[in-house]
Amino acid sequence: xxxxxxxxxxxxxxxxxxxxxxxxxxxxxxxxxxxxxxxxxxxxxxxxxxxxxxxxxxxxxxxxxxxxxxxxxxxxxxxxxxxxxxxxxxxxxxxxxxxxxxxxxxxxxxxxxxxxxxxxxxxxxxxxxxxxxxxxxxxxxxxxxxxxxxxxxxxxxxxxxxxxxxxxxxxxxxxxxxxxxxxxxxxxxxxxxxxxxxxxxxxxxxxxxxxxxxxxxxxxxxxxx
Ligand SMILES: Nc1c(O)cccc1[N+](=O)[O-]
Numbered sequence: 001x002x003x004x005x006x007x008x009x010x011x012x013x014x015x016x017x018x019x020x021x022x023x024x025x026x027x028x029x030x031x032x033x034x035x036x037x038x039x040x041x042x043x044x045x046x047x048x049x050x051x052x053x054x055x056x057x058x059x060x061x062x063x064x065x066x067x068x069x070x071x072x073x074x075x076x077x078x079x080x081x082x083x084x085x086x087x088x089x090x091x092x093x094x095x096x097x098x099x100x101x102x103x104x105x106x107x108x109x110x111x112x113x114x115x116x117x118x119x120x121x122x123x124x125x126x127x128x129x130x131x132x133x134x135x136x137x138x139x140x141x142x143x144x145x146x147x148x149x150x151x152x153x154x155x156x157x158x159x160x161x162x163x164x165x166x167x168x169x170x171x172x173x174x175x176x177x178x179x180x181x182x183x184x185x186x187x188x189x190x191x192x193x194x195x196x197x198x199x200x201x202x203x204x205x206x207x208x209x210x211x212x213x214x215x216x217x218x219x220x221x222x223x224x225x
Contacts, residue, residue: 001101001156002031004073005145006066007108008048010034012142021149024159040068049111058112066107066118070125078103079127081148082119083141087130090148092171094131098148099155106149108141176220178211 005013013034016022024030038046042064049059074080079101088094098104107114107122122128133144154160181192195207216223 001029001099001153002103003033003106003149003153004104005032005034005106005108005142005149006037006069006073007034007106007140007142007145008037008110009108009140009142010036012108012146015146016149019150021153024153024156027158029156029158030153035069035073037065037069040065040072052112056112060112061109061114061118063115063118063121066114067121070105070118070122073105074122074126075103076126078105079129080105080107080122081145082107082109082114082128082130083133083144083148084109084113084130085132085135085137086113087132090131090133090144090151092151095148095151096155098152104152106141106145108145110140173212174223175212176216176223178208178215 007013011034013032016025016032021030021032025032037048041047047062048065049061052058052060070080079098081098081104083106107118119128119130131144131148133147138144181196185192185197193207195203198204213224
């Protein structure tokens, strides 16, 4: 998979070198490049924003630099992801779907967002998704892109050393993950649940399933229809 990220703060993505993603890049599983949107400005001040039509607070990202950036970066097989609070919810299911795409382009807005014509223009050429990671306010789309990048790339075949580890995770089966324990067996007077020491795999699976359902009921009743 090829992944590009376009931002006025491309250094945000340097952190990817530290993680498994760095190894995936080295192994050739993923090609990643972050781009500075200002590379596509044409004035000496490298202007990327202007005041909003219709008035209102803040500034809006101008369409021209984005259009020139997409002209250079997009291919017919690209999927453009605008990270925005106004987007569809990012879910494990969506991460799974996006993990099979050939080329992802993350468009990271700042200020009050990107001129909507940038989305419309891109949509006339390639697949475009406006995606949100949650109902809270960030200063820009870079952090959201990093979260999505991690959730998507770790699902790619060959990315995680132990493929099983991505099977039993929260949200992989619509439920939250069961609680986990490791050595020591007793810690500050707190014991590991007996069933986990029994070696009885059927009973352990039954207990874990019940724990997942109970944890989901407590923390995410919306996931249980
Ligand atoms: N929530 C938010 C934001 O405030 C700014 C950019 C992207 C997002 N998001 O993806 O959720």
